Amino acid sequence: MSAAAWRSHPWLAPRVLVPLAAVLVAVQLPFLHWALRGAAEVNAAVPYEDKFDRASIGEAWWSNGGHWRLVKGELYSPGVGNNPLWLKARLPADVRIEFDVRSEGADGDVKWEAFGDGRNHSTGYVFLFGAWHNRESRICKLDEHAFTAEEMRAQLAGLARPFPRRLEGMDRILDAVRDPFVRWGARHDLERLEKGTFYGEETPFVVKRMDLKAEKGRRYHMRVIKQGRLVRWDVDGSVALEMNDPAPLSGKGHDRFGFSSWANDTYFDNLVVAPL
Structure with missing residues (x-):
């Protein structure tokens, strides 16, 4: 043409x-x-304290959804469906975060985020207390549904040595072409996992426990410490969970704190954010 x-x-x-x-x-x-x-946006600075004893949330906080509001001197989260209320302050790499919280839901499900991007859910460390009908509690890096290191090892081992399957036709041909690459990749990742080089800054993973439950109406004091690679979560003065992150989050895109919730009425109070 x-x-x-x-x-x-x-x-x-x-x-x-x-x-x-x-x-x-x-x-x-x-x-x-x-x-x-x-x-x-940045509209506050660390160290920062908030007792929420005023009429409105104010300019130091931001959310893109959920009817966040103050009720009788507490910050009320009416089941906001993973739309955090972000503090407009940059977190230092090493920090202490403390606050009080209670859930009025029958099945726990208290949550908050640290070292996120200040706009989107699950962009930092997500803390889950009594999640999924009080089944478990977690510290989650970048994905609350990610695997623990042990679960990842089991998944990769299964891919590296899959059970024999009886396939026919095109499925058999595709499987014969694909499987060697899948097995090689899984073996390679297993080697990296054993050497401690598998987890990078953007690799999600989780630490969890199944025996830590949230009681309806009980007021808890939470403390989160991030220092170097250590992310530690205390409940009422006792260690709940610790994550040793080989590539800890901090800096641009990973420097904000936010309260959150899923479907339960949750109340937060007495926030303290201080550098270490």
Whole structure:
């Protein structure tokens, strides 16, 4: 096709191109906004304390969803579906965070986040107290549904040495092509896991325990310490969980603290954030 013929193609007419361009821009607007909006706003500084004994939440906090509000001197989270209320202050790499909390739900499910990006859920360390109907408690790096190191080891071992399967037709052909690569990758990751090089800054993982439950209506005092690779969570003065993170989160994109909840009424109070 000649250049003249190409330029005169009906698909390149303004009546086609202009609406098409408008549709493409409209579809991409959320992604453009996400890419260009920059870091979360800073409107407070550490050390920081908040007793929530006022009429409104104020300018030091931000959320993109959920009807967060103050009720009788406490911060009330009415089951906000993982829309944290972020403090507009940058966290230092080593920090102490303390606060009081109680859940009025029958099945626990208290949660908060530290070293997130100040905008989005699960961008830092997510702390779950009595999660999934009080089944377990967790410290989660970047994904609350991630595996523990032991679970990851078992998953990789299963991929490296899968059970024989009887397949037919195209499934058998695809499996024969794919499986050697899957097995090699799993063995390689197992070696990295044993050497301590598997977990990078953006690799999700979890530490958990099944015996730590949240009681309805009970007021707990929480303390989170992050110092170097150690992330420690205390409940009422006793160690609940510790995570030794080979690639700890901090700095741009991982420097905010936020309260959160899923479906339960949760009340927070007496926040203290202090550098170590």
